[in-house]
Amino acid sequence: QKEVEQDPGPLSVPEGAIVSLNCTYSNSAFQYFMWYRQYSRKGPELLMYTYSSGNKEDGRFTAQVDKSSKYISLFIRDSQPSDSATYLCAMSRNYGGSQGNLIFGKGTKLSVKP
């Protein structure tokens, strides 16, 4: 079993829909939970991060972490065609300073149709 599992999709939704992306993990030592967005032929860019359990909101994006269930989610409200990309969850064990190496899910490819 991989440490981080993520459904690769693809996921296709109409513009304006609410998108839910999820990852599960097996290692209870993970402390930081991140969502990266990757456009085609580009490197990943950090969207949001959460420390430990809880919710975090940034504009149309909400990240949730449930450490008891080892489950994390990213919600995108009012999705736009420009949100079409691959979304990767990532996790790290370290607290403070450099996070060290990140453990990534395989990514979910999202397509938002106009």
Added chain:
Amino acid sequence: GAGVSQSPSNKVTEKGKDVELRCDPISGHTALYWYRQSLGQGLEFLIYFQGNSAPDKSGLPSDRFSAERTGGSVSTLTIQRTQQEDSAVYLCASSRDRGRFDTQYFGPGTRLTVL
């Protein structure tokens, strides 16, 4: 400011040849990471440099892979005797290593194809 840059952007090589991939991190970033992204395996950690500390090589898949970082800045990833399974996008990231959370900034990657 300038982001992480990588060269070449694409590299096609023949099986058995050696290749060198270059990464220029963001100026002032002390931490540098190499990852590999392939269709089957997703994004996997390879090696991590932090300041003057010994690198964390725990993700290197075989002894054909090595990396160095000169002067705490530019890094080179070398793959010797390339195999077809080495075909992937090789991504470099850097971070400042300050504060509670340290964002890793990724370069655009080098797409390696081994024929």
